[in-house]
Amino acid sequence: MxxxxxxxxxxxxxxxxxxxxxxxxxxxxxxxxxxxxxxxxxxxxxxxxxxxxxxxxxTILARWFDPKHEQLVLNQQLLELANKVDSLGIEVERKDQFISNLQQVLSGDTSNFKDPAEALRGENQPLNRPADLHASSTDSVFRKEFERSGMSVIPTSSKYRELQETFFYSPISGFISDQYDVKKGHLGVDVVAKVNEPIKCIADGTVVFSSWTQDSGYVIMVQHRGNLISSYKHNAQLLKKVGTFVNGGEIISIVGNSGELTNGPHLHFELWYNGNSLNPEEFVTF
Known part of the structure; x- marks a missing residue:
């Protein structure tokens, strides 16, 4: 069995x-x-x-066939883009506010600030946004009184030794026709040069203003490190836009005779440090 x-x-x-x-x-x-x-x-x-x-x-099949997975990825990307846009919006608003302050200082309108020097330091917001950029007669009188008071002059040079030890490029070669004089309200130097002579940036920095004003014509301003700002006025042509980073010695404009406050082709050059005007001849060789 x-x-x-x-x-x-x-x-x-x-x-x-x-x-x-x-x-x-x-x-x-x-x-x-x-x-x-x-x-x-x-x-x-x-x-x-x-x-x-x-x-x-x-993983793989979900990316290919599942619409929910694709929608989730798109939502995450939209969220990231929204955060970036918010951050960029804040930065643009701050930059626009700073440029507005600079425009007011250039035109002589400092009545909207508790302290006129704060307009360039960027530490205070204007009380009211100006309707235009041109100074009234009252604002001009106030500006002259402020300049004569000596508040815009650097009190001591030892505090700004770091600027004296920094190498600055010469913006243009020529002779100085009008020197820096706070008492006369001339907060820069006038350098006469050849027609169509290129103007160079004195140091590395970012363009914070590049536009036309009635008094100074075509103006370009560059912010350097250490709260230093260089201003170039009466240009014939501007070669850089706001927000552009420029290197020291790089051409940024062409010398000209634009604006009402000029009587010939020249460069009006100013230096501002922490809201105070500097004598450019102490730092730059022309």
């Missing part, structure tokens, strides 16, 4: 798979196996395929 096989016997029974040549029945290879090994390796293969399928469904 044949003995009945149990499940354990069925799983442990050894079999041999022989592969032969169909033409001459020559044995090519053989492989021994049991059903337990077949089931074990099948489970491992199934588990591996299942895990790989889940991974692909959550």
């Amino acid at each position: 044949q003995q009945k096989k149990t499940l354990s016997n069925w799983l442990a029974t050894r079999y041999q798979l022989v592969i032969r040549n169909e033409e001459n029945f020559a044995e090519k290879t053989s492989m021994a196996f049991t059903y337990s090994k077949v089931i074990f390796f099948s489970l491992i293969l199934f588990t591996g395929l299942f895990i790989m399928s889940l991974f692909m469904a959550k």
Whole structure:
């Protein structure tokens, strides 16, 4: 009587798979196996395929076919862009406010500031935005009184030794026709040069003002490190825009005769440090 096989016997029974040549029945290879090994390796293969399928469904296939995944990615990108736009908006607003302050100082309108020097330092916001950039007669009188008081003159040179030790490029070669004189309200130097002579930036910095004013014509202003600002007036042409970074010695404009307060081609050059005017001849060689 044949003995009945149990499940354990069925799983442990050894079999041999022989592969032969169909033409001459020559044995090519053989492989021994049991059903337990077949089931074990099948489970491992199934588990591996299942895990790989889940991974692909959550990553690669989701990117290809799932619209929710694409929408989620777009929402994240929109959120990042919104944050960047908010940051840029704040920076642009601050820069516009600073440029507005500079325009007021250039035109002589300092009535909207508690302290006129704060307009260039950028430490105070104007109380009211001016309707125009041209100074009234009252503002001009106030400006002259402020300049005569000596508040715009650097009190001591030792405090600004770092500027004296810094190398500045000459903006233009020529002779000085009108020197720096606070008492006369002349807060810069006038340098006469040849027509169409290029004007160079005295040091590395960023252009904070590049436009036309009624009194000074085409004006370009560059902010350097250490709260130093250089101003170039009466230009014939401006070559740099606001926000452009320029290197020391780089050409930024062309000498000219623009504006009402001029009587010939020349450069009116000013230096401002922490809201105070400097004598350019003490720092720059012309």
